[in-house]
Amino acid sequence: MIWLIGNKGMLGQDVGKLFKRKRLSYLTSDKEVDIANYQILQEFTKDIKIEWIINCSGYTDVDKAEKEIAEAFQINRDGVRNISKIAAEKQSKLIHISTDYVFDGRQRAPFAYSEEDETNPINVYGKSKLAGEQEIEKILEEYFIIRTAWLYGVQGNNFVYSMLRLFKERDVVKVINDQIGSPTYTADLAGVILKIIESNFSGYGIYHFTNEGVTSWYEFARAIYDKSKDLGLLGGDRRVEIRGIKTDDYPTAAKRPKCSILYKDKIKREFNLKIRNWDKALENFLNILSSLPSQE
Ligand SMILES: NC(=O)c1ccc[n+]([C@@H]2O[C@H](COP(=O)([O-])OP(=O)(O)OC[C@H]3O[C@@H](n4cnc5c(N)ncnc54)[C@H](OP(=O)(O)O)[C@@H]3O)[C@@H](O)[C@H]2O)c1
Numbered sequence: 046m047i048w049l050i051g052n053k054g055m056l057g058q059d060v061g062k063l064f065k066r067k068r069l070s071y072l073t074s075d076k077e078v079d080i081a082n083y084q085i086l087q088e089f090t091k092d093i094k095i096e097w098i099i100n101c102s103g104y105t106d107v108d109k110a111e112k113e114i115a116e117a118f119q120i121n122r123d124g125v126r127n128i129s130k131i132a133a134e135k136q137s138k139l140i141h142i143s144t145d146y147v148f149d150g151r152q153r154a155p156f157a158y159s160e161e162d163e164t165n166p167i168n169v170y171g172k173s174k175l176a177g178e179q180e181i182e183k184i185l186e187e188y189f190i191i192r193t194a195w196l197y198g199v200q201g202n203n204f205v206y207s208m209l210r211l212f213k214e215r216d217v218v219k220v221i222n223d224q225i226g227s228p229t230y231t232a233d234l235a236g237v238i239l240k241i242i243e244s245n246f247s248g249y250g251i252y253h254f255t256n257e258g259v260t261s262w263y264e265f266a267r268a269i270y271d272k273s274k275d276l277g278l279l280g281g282d283r284r285v286e287i288r289g290i291k292t293d294d295y296p297t298a299a300k301r302p303k304c305s306i307l308y309k310d311k312i313k314r315e316f317n318l319k320i321r322n323w324d325k326a327l328e329n330f331l332n333i334l335s336s337l338p339s340q341e
Contacts, residue, residue, distance in 0.1 A: 046070050046071065046072065046093060046094060046095050046096055046097075047064065047069055047070065047071040047072075047095070047096065047097040047098075047099060047242070048071065048072050048073075048074070048090065048093075048095045048097070048098045048099070048137070049061055049064065049071050049072070049073045049074075049099045049101065050073075050074055050075075050078075050080060050098065050099065050100045050101060050102045050128065051075055051100060051101035051102025051103065052073035052074065052075055052101070053075040053076070054075070054101055054102060054103075054105075054200075054201060055196060055197075055198045055200050055201025055202075055203065055231055056101045056142065056196060056198065056231045056234060056235065057073075057075070057101035057102070058198070058199075058200040058201070058231075059198050059199070059200070059231040059232050059234075059235040060099060060101055060235040060238055060239075061073060062235070063232075063235045063236065063238075063239050064239070067239065069242075072093070074089060075102065076102075079124075080100075080102055080120060080124030080125070080127055080128055081119045081120055081123055081124045081127065082127070083127040083130065083131075086127050086128065086131050087131065090131055090135065094135070095135050095137045096137060096138065097137060097138050097139075097140065097242055098128060098131070098132050098137045098138070098139045098140070099139075099140045099238060100125065100128055100139065100140070100141045100142065101142055102120070102124070103120060103121055103124075103142070103174070104116060104117045104119075104120035104121050104170070104173065105170075106170075107146070107168060107170040107299045107301070108297055108298040108299045109298070110168070110169040110170040110173065110299065111168065111169050111298040111299050112298070114169050114173075117169050117170060117173040118173045118176060120173075121170070121173035121174050121176065121177045122173055122176035122177050122180060124177075125141065125177035125178075125180050125181060126177075126180040126184065128141075129180055129181050129183075129184040129185050129188075130184060132184075132185055132187075132188075133184055133185060138187040138188065138189075138249075139181065139185055139187070139188040139189070140188075140189045140191065140238055140241060140242070141177070141178075141181055141188065141189070141190050141191070142190075142191055142193060142234075143174050143175075143177065143178050143190050143191065143192045143193075143251075144170075144171065144174045144192055144193065144194065145158070145192060145193070145194035145195075145226065145255075145302065145305035145307055146166055146167075146168065146170055146171035146174060146301070146302060146305070147164040147166050147171055147174060147175045147178065147192065148162065148164060148165065148166070148171075148302055148305055149165040149166070149167045149302055150167070150224075150301070150302020150303045150304050150305045151302075151303065151304075152304055153304060154225050154259060154304050154306060155259070155306070156304065156306065157306040157307060157308035157309075158253070158305070158306065158307055158308060159253070159308040159310075159311070160192075160250070160251040160252065160253055160308075160311055167300045167301075167302065168299035168300050168301070169299065170299060171302075178190050178251070186249060187247070187249050188249055188250075189241055189249060189250070189252060190250070190251045190252070191234070191237070191238070191252050191253075191254050191312075192251065192252070192253050192254070192307060193229050193234055193253075193254050193255055193307075194226050194227055194228075194229055194255050194305055194307060195226045195227060195228040195229055195255070195265075196229050196230075196231055196234070197228060197229070197230060197231065197330065198230065198231030198232065198330075199231075199232075199330070199333060199334070199337075204228075204262070204265065204266075205269055205327070205330065205331075208220075208266050208269045208270070209269065209273060209278065209279075211285075212269075212270060212273070212279050212283070212285045213279065213280075213283075215285065216284075216285060216286065217285070217286045217287075217288055218266065218285055218286070218287050218288070219287075219288045219289075219290045219294075219295070220262050220263040220265075220266040220287060220288070220289060220290065221261070221262045221263060221289075221290060221291070221292055221295055222261045222262070222263035222264075222289030222290065222291070223261065223291050223292055223303065224261060224262055224292060224301060224302070224303055224304075225259055225260070225261050225303065225304045225305070225306065226255075226259070226260070226302075226304075226305050226306060227255035227256055227257070227258060227259055227260070227306060227307065227323055228255075228256060228260065228265050228323040228326070228327065229254070229255040229256045229323070229326075230256060230323075230326035230327070230329070230330050232326075232329075232330075233256060233320070233321065233326055234254060237254050237312070237316070237318065240316050240318070241316065244316060246315060246316065248315050252311055252312040252315075253307035253308060253309050253311065253312060254307070254309060254312050254320075255307050255309065255320075255323075256320060256321060256322060256323040256326045257309075257320045257321060257322045257323065258322040258323045258324065259306050260323060261289075263287065263289040263290075265323075265327075266287050267287055268324055268327055269327065269331070270285060270287060272327060272328055272331050273331055273334075273335075276331055276332065276334075276335040277335065278331065278334060278335050
């Protein structure tokens, strides 16, 4: 039995879809089974033998976390501690999703952070996610922590949807061009989670996973625009100017790492993974969107 936590979130929905397609036995929970409440988790899992726990839940609003510090830590640290305690009691293996925001991003491209590199989060969200990782390391031995970045998927709010909306509403869209990273399709990450479960591999620890390649938010936006135009997702004669701007010209509540490329050799080697480039994954994602019934 697998327990998928956060099954209503953006990543969780893709993981659930994959489990269903593979006919795996799994139970799900989301906000209604509050991970910050240990008794509730104990009650929910009472008398159930659980082999794997997959945690896709989390407090994920990076800007709001700057104000809601206690809430972010309650979910991303205390909630993860509770899940780890349940995993220890039930002798379950845990797959937990973490973030590139555990790093400060002060390195310059092409530098990529490896799993052993020093962490130094620069915002509350990153600090709370790092605290969650540390709880797992204290309590469990059989865990996989996957740090990922710049997620987008069919379900949920994400950068691709924001851009598609702005391209319809505005003639000029300004996008930050001095933050560098790797956009990652949730369906690809879901595939890796499945591979870890199926492999039965016991090389527990921290792993990095994103789609291959590196880009800026600006270049990412350009690719979304070009590909969605080709696919007819935007009106045929609609022209939008995409303008690159600096981080300093777009103040947000939370600071973000400037360069948060994750080095992925470990996960590629241990799980024999071939990871596709971010632009190919984006193309696939937009193809799927173009085949869905219009939301308008
Ligand atoms: N999105 C990214 O770009 C990104 C990048 C790197 C790492 N990650 C990590 O990847 C994971 C999945 O991200 P995502 O974007 O798929 O997140 P998401 O869409 O925000 O999904 C998270 C889910 O967890 C639920 N949740 C919140 N508080 C909970 C609680 N106390 N108990 C149980 N469930 C709770 C949320 O419910 P509500 O929506 O009702 O609050 C939501 O359904 C997270 O751990 C995130 O930190 C995300």
